[in-house]
Amino acid sequence: MRQFQSRPSRGLLLILLLSSGGWLTACQDDVVKLQVHMTRGEEYAEAEQLKEAIIEFKNALQLDPNHSPAHYQLAHAYLRSQQAREGYWELRETVRLDPTNHEAKLEFAQLAIIAGEKEEALVKSTEVVEAQPDNFRAYLMQGQALASLDRPDEALQVYRKAVEVAPDEVTALTALSVVEAHSGNLEATEALHIRINELDPGYKSFSFHGRWLLSRGPEFADQAETAFKAALETATEGDRDLAYGQLASFYVRTDRFDQAVAVLEEG
Numbered sequence: 190m191r192q193f194q195s196r197p198s199r200g201l202l203l204i205l206l207l208s209s210g211g212w213l214t215a216c217q218d219d220v221v222k223l224q225v226h227m228t229r230g231e232e233y234a235e236a237e238q239l240k241e242a243i244i245e246f247k248n249a250l251q252l253d254p255n256h257s258p259a260h261y262q263l264a265h266a267y268l269r270s271q272q273a274r275e276g277y278w279e280l281r282e283t284v285r286l287d288p289t290n291h292e293a294k295l296e297f298a299q300l301a302i303i304a305g306e307k308e309e310a311l312v313k314s315t316e317v318v319e320a321q322p323d324n325f326r327a328y329l330m331q332g333q334a335l336a337s338l339d340r341p342d343e344a345l346q347v348y349r350k351a352v353e354v355a356p357d358e359v360t361a362l363t364a365l366s367v368v369e370a371h372s373g374n375l376e377a378t379e380a381l382h383i384r385i386n387e388l389d390p391g392y393k394s395f396s397f398h399g400r401w402l403l404s405r406g407p408e409f410a411d412q413a414e415t416a417f418k419a420a421l422e423t424a425t426e427g428d429r430d431l432a433y434g435q436l437a438s439f440y441v442r443t444d445r446f447d448q449a450v451a452v453l454e455e456g
Contacts, residue, residue, distance in 0.1 A: 233245060260280075277301075294314070390419075440452060
């Protein structure tokens, strides 16, 4: 006995094709709309129209709640508009949806420390270190997380690793110099300050060095004065008032009031 297989009618096939085509068109329309909202949001953000940017990124997320770039851009818009709590939440969503966004992980870790979620900050920064072992900023963030957890010895080793992978990065050298100083490693700190001044012989580095020398005691006053003078000599127009004030403050602190007045009059 022959068996017959039922076949859908041509009319039914036509209906299925038309309906699937409509579904595909709707999906394509949503993709286009999402991209339009993202583009508008980025343009608004670039123009510092943050309220409008936030609206556009939220509109994008209404179309696709799991669109991690929209969460990331929304986080930045919130943070730039001083809405830290909302920005922090959006960064959390960003790293949850896209574990490969290492930049977002570092940003999230920074805010996590402020929010008191120090262990979470350590977890995220460690993930970036493991994924990008040559990223000195990942080590700096990991070191910061360890320091916040009162694990100074481990933090010191991590900061040293940051300088190992980026020996000419002033940011890494400066961070390590602070930790070395707090650990009482004065020779290491001095060597780092000298290296910083070699790489970036400007107001900030000389000022930083002068303040550190002054903190060591009156026997380093002459060296501190030299550093503060170098800071003034290298200061740009925007930093000159600060440099004059700093040198004058140094003279007041060392009971040299006439020189302090002369510096202020010159500035």
